[in-house]
Amino acid sequence: MCPTTGPFVSGTVDDFRLLARTRLNAFPHTEVPDAPGIRRAAVLLCVVGQREGSPAVVVIKRAYRGRNAGQWGLPGGRLDEGETAEQAVLRELHEELGLTATPADLLGRLDDFPAASGFVITPFVAALPDAAELRPSPAEVHSVHLVELARLAADDVPHWVAPHAARRQPELGDAAAATIPEEVGLLQMRLGDGMTIHAPTGAMLWQFREVVLLGRDHAAVRVAHFTQPDWTQH
Structure with missing residues (x-):
């Protein structure tokens, strides 16, 4: 029986x-x-x-x-x-990273994220046996980062800061971050040195962590209202 709550503890892709x-x-x-002016995009949380x-989940830095x-x-x-969202995300995975996935590799989806740029982003989750085929396109991808699921699920990854304090690579002290109430803060997913990620991408990583890795209550994991820094809104 597969648990519906609690953290992911297995070390295999199959599990x-x-x-x-x-x-x-x-x-x-x-x-x-759909509504006038809405544009559609799809992304993949590819393990x-x-x-x-x-x-590990694949995170990229764009060219x-x-x-x-x-x-x-x-x-x-x-x-x-x-094109459907499913078709688009499989095509983009191959174009950007050289990885081939099929509809059968898609395990489900998370909430649509209405980005401030005017795009509605649909996140899917997939799992592939390995990353041996990774061939990033230099025209679209500057670098590829494999973030282990244990790291993404760690307690010290999500931080909430005042929206005006956000910078592209902010490093506020833990004590300062802890003084910002979660409901009025801006999310930072601090995955490593020089790797601080905000919404929309940070919001989708956070929801993936809460829903899939930690099995948290559904009512507490919505992200559409998450604040985005100015530089992500283009």
Whole structure:
């Protein structure tokens, strides 16, 4: 029996796949309906096995050109005309990183995120056996980072700071961050040195962590209201 609550503790992709599918099937994700002016995009929280180390989620830093230059992100992008979100996210995964996934590799989805840029982003979750095929496109990807699931689930990763204190690589002391009430703060996912990620990407990583890795209560994990720094709104 796969647990519906509690942290993910297994070290295998197969066990993650079972847990994620179970928890995502039980998660009542929200969808943003079509409306004039809305543009659609899809991203993938892609978990891969590692030859040395535990399963990890793929995070990218975008190339220093074009839209979202130099920002942290997840594989994905805008939908082409006539394309579904599922089709788009699989295409973008291959174009950006050289990884091939099929619809059967998609384990479920999280909440649509209405970004301040005007895009509604649909996040999917997938699991692949390994990252051996990783071939990042230099035109779209500056660097690829494999964040182990244990790290993403660690207590010291999410921080809440005053919105005016956000910088591209902020490093506020823990005591300062702790004084900011969660409900009025801006989320920072501090995954490592020089790797502080805000919404929208940070919000989706946080929801993935809360829903899939930690099995938290659904009512407490909504993210559509999360504040975005000015530089992510383009």
